[in-house]
Amino acid sequence: MLSSPPPSGLLEKLFQYIDLHQDEFVQTLKEWVAIESVSVQPIPRLRQEVFRMMTLAADKLQHLGARVDSVDLGSQQMPDGQSLPIPPIILAELGNDPKKPTVCFYGHLDVQPAQKDDGWLTAPYMLTEVDGKLYGRGATDNKGPVLAWINAVSAFRALEQDLPVNIKFILEGMEEAGSVALEELVQREKDRFFSSVDYIVISDNLWVSQRKPALTYGTRGNSYFMVEVKCRDQDFHSGTFGGILNEPMADLVALLGSLVDSSGHILIPGIYDQMAPLTEEEKTLYENIDLDLEEYRKSSQVEKFLFDTKEELLAHLWRYPSLSIHGIEGAFDEPGIKTVIPGRVIGKFSIRLVPHMNLSVVENQVKQHLEAVFSKRNSSNKMTVSMVLGLHPWTANISDTQYLAAKRAIKTVFGVDPDMIQDGSTIPIAKLFQAITQKSVMMLPLGAVDDGEHSQNEKINRWNYIQGSKLFAAFFLELSKQHSQQLPSSVF
Template sequence: VRCIFFYDELSQYVDSHQEEYVQTLRDWVAVESDSSDVLRRPDCHRMMDMTAEKLQAMGGKVELVDIGVQELPDGKTVALPKVVTAQFGSDPNKQTVCVYGHVDVQPAKLEDGWATEPYNLTDINGHLYGRGASDNKAPVLAWIHTVEAYQALSIDLPVNVKFIIEGMEETGSNGLDAMIVAQKDTFFSDVDYIIISDCGWLSRRPALTYGTRGNCYFFAEVEGPKQDLHSGVYGGTVIEPMTDLIGILDTLISPSGKILIPGIREAVAPLSDEEWKMYQDIEFDIESFKSKIGVSQLMYSNKVDLLAHRWRYPTVTIHGIEGAFSGPGSKTVIPAKVIAKFSIRQVPNMDPAVVKKQVTDYLYSVFAKRKSPNKLKVTMIIGAKPWLADTKHPLYEAGKAAVKRVFDVEPDLIREGGTIPIAKTFEDVTGKSIIMMPIGGFDDGLHSQNEKMSRYNYIEGTKLFIAYLHEVAHLKKD
């Protein structure tokens, strides 16, 4: 049966509640739920409580699931933020979707170069600036408002809606995999589809995302003297850990971006003609991309190469060095122990376990050639696999229809250069199909200074979710 869809009423309801939605987002952004900083853990707990309370107030069947503790480098432990699960409706005749999202955020400080206080949501010309606004608080709220809108107008939800909201996404989703495995036959038993809205569009055109890169994140630690030394008094007598570290980091990637670690490039699936054609058709303006990030020249000058290296080829980034002098001004120190942080984005058909061995073997062999008395320790602290969906799956066809209804355009089918490791876990554990349906703008500045969510994306995105539930209701059950 095709049920009546009160889209216009729902859409008007959303429009007329815009200020309320913005205020809720402001309240959420005000919580500094930076999961990378254990000192902020109380804020993370509070954020999970607020999320649970919100869903409970809406009549959801809510649980705060204890997922254990996090081990700190000093051997101590600290409680992980609980995972919030919620359920709205349990009609066995309906499809059941499960929306995944997270309410923890990346670190942010005003002095990093923010134009506004990062935890005070600030509206400038319809753009709502604040840490976590786009990643991922507004999308989570948009899903919550979707259910609220149906409830407020007393319209039956076309599908059963479940939520799984975590508070450790930015720090590797610790404990979540185990929780999903543990609830495979309970919470997830009746779930038909999983929806993730933790990414963004590529341009002003709405998009559906069908792939993400994985991430292998490495620490390379070089340890020398037992404590920092004065560079005047000791310089010239010791082989400095920093020199060794710089030396091995410089062997990872060529100036033109070629990964120099043996075996990495060979593992990558070749670009098919079909892919080439798809990339060619995607709406993407290289010049505006360049001006957005403020560079005069990119790694590749044509659209297909650029998108391919953004989405479906691996890359190496050196993030920084812990233990060396990093302040402003000058300090005449020989750092005793330095730890480089670098990561390699994974793509099909790479395997994190193999990458770990390739990187580790390579760096130890490069280091051995230096004949340094210092000690090198290479560890892979994150090994997240890439994820790839079939764009012909009915879930994506439903997505295209919803985009068409709300925005009156065909969505771009895109991939994500970043990593959403949980997608791969959901797929592997539950065996269910997944769709990524972003509502964030292409210029939201995720993980950067001046992150924002635009009112347009927040509000029209909520409508997209409303329309999508309607479309999903008409899919044949898997």
């Protein structure tokens, strides 16, 4: 038995409602952006603002009729000894009809710091519309998308329509500060809050285009390494010691220089062996992505990329590992001249990981390689290599029910098939939900490529925000439909 089909013309009514109430939705976003909910700076006043933001969101969900649980997470000890309270994570639930699929939406309500004199053209915490662009900190990352989801729900409510899916929310206020306490909570709620969840949706990244929607099915992982070369703790004067020492910087540049060649190929033996081979299907997906290479190159202010075709470029951003050297700690790094021989230096580099690269295998390969290079130098210095961060890559099955539903909803709202994209950076939350809950996880971005998240003049287009609200409404209906079709009728 299927749940009753939605009344014909419901989608049109929902869209109409959203269009008619768009100023109201923008007004709510303005109220949310007005709260300086910065989590990364350990300043009590700002932390209080995150709390205020979480309360506002909880009230909003309660007003929609959700059962809301603001989970107290205690406090965190800062490196300076100060103790700061951790904002609650909101777990909310709207409907628990066993005949409907349950979709859980993840979002965050904290923002990156922003100040007018960083180079903002408008006041960062005063949402300001210019030519259809809504400028303000958090507009696209992530308050806009969270509200778009809420707008979609509220459209059903206002039209007194039954929601076709059960909806859960998990909203946090510490994402920008590393999602402190999230993993622990998800682990704890795995068999409670998450037990009835079928699908998890994250809407916290961007399209690769300014106009064409996208669905994200993978993110690269990251393994961050530090390689320390030490002669002694103090520095030397290059006049009085230059010529008689194995200088740590000479060792370090040789080590760092052995990692990657000038075509971007990683030189660590075996590193590509674990990589899942690139399939023809994936190549076809890359061909269909809406990316103007020349425009992308120009907007990136890059003279030339390593690759000349869109397919190669995307494969090397999303599907191949990459190695970047970030810098050196302990050497002379200021402007001007200093004739120092640094006594102890730490090189920092990281490797972005793709399926099916295993963190501990990578760790061993890197260590063995550096040890081999260092040992050939016959240096009297001490070398220490450590992997200080290891984050798995994430990938989803794009034939999953919710991907099909999202594709259809996108086609309905935007009239096009979405770009099926991955993200070269590492978004640990997708992997976290997937690994702990074992549920299907999808990233459904609403923001355009030029939204400037984390940057000055962050914005969300009014069009993206409003169409996004419609997209989520359409997605509820499609998900209900696709979900029921996939299940054998004997279940009911």
